[in-house]
Amino acid sequence: MSPSSAPLPSPARPDAAAGTADTALSIGLSAVIVAVTGDDPKVLAVRHGGHEQLPSGPLERNHRTLEQGLRSWVERQTHQVLGHVEQLYTFGDRDRRETDGEDARRALSVAYLALVREARPAGDADAAWESWYRYFPWEDWRDGRPAIFDAIEPGLRAWAAAAPNAAVGAMRAERLSLAFGFGQTRDEERVLERYELLYEAGMVAEGLREHGVAPSPERPCLPGAEMAVDHRRMLALAIARLRGKIKYRPVVFELMPPSFTLGQLQNAVEALSGVRLHKQNFRRLIEQQRLVEETGEATSETGGRPARLVRFRREVLLERPAPGVRLPSAGVRR
Amino acid sequence: MSPSSAPLPSPARPDAAAGTADTALSIGLSAVIVAVTGDDPKVLAVRHGGHEQLPSGPLERNHRTLEQGLRSWVERQTHQVLGHVEQLYTFGDRDRRETDGEDARRALSVAYLALVREARPAGDADAAWESWYRYFPWEDWRDGRPAIFDAIEPGLRAWAAAAPNAAVGAMRAERLSLAFGFGQTRDEERVLERYELLYEAGMVAEGLREHGVAPSPERPCLPGAEMAVDHRRMLALAIARLRGKIKYRPVVFELMPPSFTLGQLQNAVEALSGVRLHKQNFRRLIEQQRLVEETGEATSETGGRPARLVRFRREVLLERPAPGVRLPSAGVRR
């Protein structure tokens, strides 16, 4: 763009107020890289110093775009080439910085979600694929209500009850109800809300790091691996987004090999969404939406009767406005 | 949804392969502020110098969070207090900057979507509410196919045909089909994809600014107001997001007054989505999802028979996992 014809947006009244532009800041790029192998949703984590973290690095001058910068960091750190990449969120609280003090740099961070087809052995020794339920044990409902809720539920209730006043208490109770669906329906997409509540209640390690709150008997620090800075929060957001998107865009197929069985597809969807689906209805849905087509081959690697191998039918993108894998239902039995 | 992975074309630049952290950069904050009055979806635009633009300003040191910085800029520029605010996207191509040359600053920009309840007279003289269809005339299908498609369709086809080679041509044709649904189904959510295609095809003013392409008879520059830098792109993204979100979260109610009629609600949804809905089915949907409750009052301001006034039933948030205004159907007649 030519500078003369396209001035950058500037305040309508530049004189209106003081406030120095924030020059001392750094832009970080972080990637939540997701794959599915068998029954497990995997995320690529880098072990580096103390905590596990997501592949990430600062935006550099020679990065043409943010996404390009991200790809280059990921490849440098994990030797993983990314396929489908989408931006998740930009974190930029002023307190989110490297050092304290007057010349504290504000650490802006742009988080991305990337989907890759297979979990390669993760070239670098420091990079490893981890099930994302290692970080969020309470998000896996495939075998029913996780036992960990015996600790979560009373802990959160205690936190709500310990509110400074009734109004805050009611607010907390409502947020709990919304996020966890205690009593009513649970929404598997509200991963971030759940994590944030546990954070605020001081039940995850990061929340304690931040506030210096000690875990109490009523509100114990939960099992579930922690991550550096706010990387676990980014992961929560990524899971939430993916669980939502899977329903109205055919993104699961970005995670599948070129040909696969319907059972494998269902396993992948269940792994991501954390719930079990009714098998027959799932296949009916996939087939009647014509999301897949026959390859003509079959495999008996899956156990019982050999299964047809199918492939994603790309043309469906042009035919239906919002093809996706709507989750037909839940229930532990299949 | 996120901007398509194909970035808007930008002139290739020789890469100095230096790995310097990018210190010289500015963070911009921009807001797409949406309201609905009667039949029109409105966006708050600031006239400043040449082009219209979105309320925006740089992130400053005293802004505790990005969102807070945004609110402060918006209030300073438009005297509008924001309600529901959500982050849209962060733009950060290296070419997106003020000046060329060695010390070019990279201009990162974080765009937000804000919903406000009523279109106040826009305090500042420079700020004005504009129908968003002024910027995107091709997005309003409430009265059937907009006449402007007589220019769009052949223009885009010519662009696809003018591809440097067959592969690119096929790719372009597929993207057109996907975004505009020529022939098949149209997806009202693909606002951004449509804008980006028109941009690449040199059919919107911003695309010409970028490339210095002249409009040709086959590919005329379309009517539709332009905006500064990439603000129209941000608006496209905001519309796309809102059109999507309205279907699975009760966000329309953020735009409605405390009490309203079902007709007004339908008008708002139609204004946002750009399509007409079947009236009876729309009401059935709203009522059986128990999204609203009776106020007991009625109004005859709407024309014919007086209508009941209802209000949003907030408790629905706790009851159903994903309450939203699914669009019951289309068709010009009601």
Add this chain to the structure above:
DNA sequence: CTCCCTTATGCTCGTTCTGAGCATAAATGG
């Protein structure tokens, strides 16, 4: 005052979609 236009509201009917099962098929490992 009545007719007509307008918007609101109620209800139906056939189709499609969904949830939940029953039943059969075709491998594998004793």
Add this chain to the structure above:
DNA sequence: CCATTTATGCTCAGAACGAGCATAAGGGAG
């Protein structure tokens, strides 16, 4: 050959959906 496992086919009732018909209740024109 049998038990086990996964794949696949099919049914059936209830809910949701698309498309109308029909009536109600205002205001304005004549």
